[in-house]
Amino acid sequence: MFFRKRKRVLLIGLDCASPELLFDKYIHKLPNLRYMMENGTVGKLRSSTPPITIPAWMVMHSGKTPGQLGLYGFRHRDPGDYQNYWIVTSDKIKAKRVWDYLGEKGKKSIVVGIPPTYPVFPINGNLVSGFITPDANKEFTYPSDLKKEIQKLVGDYPFDIIFRTEERDKFLDALYDMTDKHFKVIEYLMQNKKWDFFTFIEIGLDRLHHTFWKYFDKRHHLYEPGNKYENVALEYYQHLDKKVGRLLDIVPQNTTVIAVSDHGAKRMKGCFCINEWLMQEGLLKLKNYPEKRKRFEELKVDWENTKVWGWGGYYARIFINKKGREPQGKVEDREYEALRDKLIQKFKNIKGPNKEDWNTIVHKPEEIYDDPQGEYPDLMVYFDDLSYRSAGSIGNHRLFLEENDTGPDGAVHDWNGAFIMYDKAESSNPACGQVGLEVRSRDTMSYELGAMSQYNILDVAPTILDKFNLKLDGYYKGKIIR
Amino acid sequence: MVESHKRSIVKSITWRFLATLVTITIVYIFTKEILLSLEVGGLALVIKLVVYYIHERIWGKINWGAKKHPLSNLPVNKNLQPKDLEKVQQQLKDLGYIE
Helix, strand or coil, rough: CCCCCCCCCEEEEEEHHHHHHHHHHHHCHHHHHHHHCCCCCCEEECCCCCCHHHHHHHHHHCCCCCCHHHCCCEEEHHHHHHHHCCEEEEHCCCCCCCHHHHHHCCCCCEEECCCCCCCCCCCCCCCCCCCCCCCCCCEEEEEECCHHHHHHCCCCCCCCCCCCCCCCCHHHHHHHHHHHHHHHHHHHHHHHHHCCCEEEEECCCHHHHHHHHHHCCCCCCCCCCCCCCCCCCHHHHHHHHHHHHHHHHCCCCEEEEEEEECCCEEEECCEEEHHHHHHHHCCCCEEECCCCEEEEHCCEEEEHHHHHHEECCEEEEECCEHHHHCCCEEHHHHHHHHHHHHHHHHHHCCCCCCCCCCEEEEEEEEHHCCCCCCCCCCEEEEEECEEEECCECCCCCCEECCCCCCCCCCCCCCCCCCEEEEEECCCCCEEEEEECCCCCCCCHHCCHHHEEEEHHHHHHHHHHHHHCCCCCCCCCCCCCCC | CCCCCCHHHHHHHHHCCCHHHHHHHHHHHHHHHHHHHHHHHHHHHHHHHHHHHHHHHHHHCCCCCCCCCCCCCCCCCCCCCCHHHHHHHHHHHHHCCCC
C-alpha cells in the first residue's frame, strides 16, 4: 500500500480514575476499556509528586517535573508575603506542551479541558479551556468562534460541578449532564475539525470519587451498609466506558488511543490539623485563638514568635519563618537545616487518632526535584501516605477531623493512576464499541495490580511524541512506553 | 530553515572551491595562459567568498517565499483580568481546592 493513513494519537483523560476500581473491581463490567487493555499496553501510572490535578496534567503534557514547572498545587505563595498567593492559570505555564511541539511541525491538535488552559491561548488547532474558567461568558475557546459552535451544539457548556455538597441527587444529575455535554463536544470536534493529536480530560470521575467514596467503599469509616448510593461509582464508570467505546468507533484507523488518569484515589480517613499541631509544639503563635473554625489567612498570627506554619490540602506545605526571606523572619540561617530535620522526625512520629502508626512521608523539595523552580515550600508532608488530608484551619479545638474542613469529602488522592494504550491498526476491525465484548468470568482475569507494569506520568509526553517521530527538547526523565 | 553562521560559512567554502575550478578552466580555455587563469581564479575566490556570505545572510532576513512557521501569525496570550481571577479563586474555594 503506497498511502498509509496519517498517524494520530487520542488521549482520553479520566481524571482520578483509580487502578483498583478500573483494573480490578469493575473491569469485568467495562467492556470497552477491557478491550483496550487486552489488545494493548496496560499498567499503573505513578503520578506527579504531589499527586494533584495541578500540576499532574501539565506534567503529563510537558514531560517536565513539578519542580521544573514550578507547580506544587493550585496556589502558591506570593514571594515574601504571609497572606497573599497566586493561582495557577495558563499564563503561568512556561514549558512547551505536546501540542506546542506538534504545532511547530505543522501537526494539528485539539485540546479540551486540560487544566490549566484558561486564559485560552493560540495553538495550531482548537482549544477549549478546562475547569479553571471563570464562566461561559468568557472567551473559553481558541479560535474564539469555536465557542459559538459549542454553544449551538450543547447550550450552556459546563466546566465543572460543585462536588463538596450534601445535595447528592442534584449532584448526580449535574454530573451526567456535564459528562454528556463534554462528550458531545468531543465527538463533534473529532469528526468536524482536523487533528493529529486530540487530548481531553473528563473531570467527572474525580468529582464522583470525592462525593461518593464513603457510600461504596465498605472500609470507609463513614460507610453505611445498604445506602442508596452503593452502585453510583460502578454506574458512572460504565457510563464513561460506553463513551470510550463510542470514541473507539469514531477514531480513524492508525490512531493510538491512550486512556489515562493523572492520579488515583482512596478512602479519606480524616484530616490532620497541621497548624493546631504546630501551635501545640510551640512553633506557631496566634494573637488570639478563634472560637470558631477559621481559615489560616483570616487569623492574626504573632509572626515575631512564629517559626513554622503550614498549608492544608492533600498534603501539607510547611513554611519556615526564615530570617532574610520572610518579612518578620525568626529562624536564623544556621538553625534552618536542624529545624527541618527535627520537623521531619516529629512528623514521622505522629500517630493516628487511635494511637495507630502512620506511614507519613516527608520530602525536602530540593531532594526530590533537580533545581526546583518557583515558590516551593520548605517541607512537603503526606500524612499517613495521603490517607489524612492536611487541614490548615484553626479553631477546631482538636488535631484530627473526621471530615474535610473545606466541605463534604470521602476520598483523597493516591499515588498511582491508570494507563492503557491501544493501537487501532489499519488492518484491524473497529473496536468493540458500545455493544461490548463477551464478558469472561471473573477468575480468568489476569490484571493483578501487584504484578502490573509500573509506568510514570513523565513517560506520557515522550510516548506521544514518539508516535510522531519527535522528541522533547531539553532535560526530561520520562521513558517511551512501547 | 534558519541558517547558522557556521553552515553558511561551510557552504560558502565548498561552493567557492567548485566555482573557482570552473573559473580557472574557463579563463584557460579562452587565454591558454595557466598563470593568468590561476590569478583570476584566486582573486575571484577571495572576493566572491565574502560576497556570497553577505548575500546568504541578507537572504536569511527576507521572509518572502519562505515556508512560514504554523504558529507564527497567532496572537500572544491575553492576560488574566483581575475580576476573572477573583472568580477563579472563589471557584477553587467552592471546590475545596484552596482554603
